[in-house]
Amino acid sequence: MKKESILKNKVILAVDDDPDVLMVLEEEILEACPDCQFHRVTTYKEAIERMASLTYDLVLLDIIGVRGFDLAEFAVSRNFPIALLTIHPLTPEAIKSFFKIKAYAYLPKERMGEIVPFLEDILRYQYLPGWRHLIDTVTGFFGNRIEIDWGKKPVLSRQRWVLSDARSA
Numbered sequence: 001m002k003k004e005s006i007l008k009n010k011v012i013l014a015v016d017d018d019p020d021v022l023m024v025l026e027e028e029i030l031e032a033c034p035d036c037q038f039h040r041v042t043t044y045k046e047a048i049e050r051m052a053s054l055t056y057d058l059v060l061l062d063i064i065g066v067r068g069f070d071l072a073e074f075a076v077s078r079n080f081p082i083a084l085l086t087i088h089p090l091t092p093e094a095i096k097s098f099f100k101i102k103a104y105a106y107l108p109k110e111r112m113g114e115i116v117p118f119l120e121d122i123l124r125y126q127y128l129p130g131w132r133h134l135i136d137t138v139t140g141f142f143g144n145r146i147e148i149d150w151g152k153k154p155v156l157s158r159q160r161w162v163l164s165d166a167r168s169a
Contacts, residue, residue: 009035009037010033012036012060015047016040016061017065025040025112028116029115032116051071060082064086072084083107
């Protein structure tokens with residue numbers, strides 16, 4: 001028996017200047033959860049109008065083509081959880097920007113096939129403090145790439161502690 005999605009009866013707004021991206025997102029989301037309402041817009045103006053007049057459980061924003069950072073600020077002012085979708089690589093500057101605008105998460109467009117579990121996780125864990133959710137998110141993303149367990153203290157710090165204890169004994 002298929003488990004019911006947390007997306008059931010949720011209202012999601014997706015904003016991207018590429019209609020093909022929006023079509024793929026809509027197909028993926030509605031296939032997994034037909035009871036979800038999916039709204040899509042391609043311009044900054046349309047997005048502002050929708051967010052000003054409706055309430056959303058989640059807003060999914062492209063960063064570049066539709067002034068995503070400006071839209072994110074507006075969405076946050078309306079208390080909508082936001083997630084970012086982009087083709088640009090994840091950099092320390094990007095992470096800082098995402099954290100600053102209170103984005104819940106970031107998904108590279110190359111991984112749009114994972115949109116449903118991505119959105120389910122955002123809604124499931126949105127109660128977590130922002131820094132904790134960020135650590136949980138980057139653990140999976142960076143953990144395999146640079147072999148760091150983001151949930152543990154660095155080994156170097158522990159070695160210093162052990163050396164300090166040995167010298168004081």
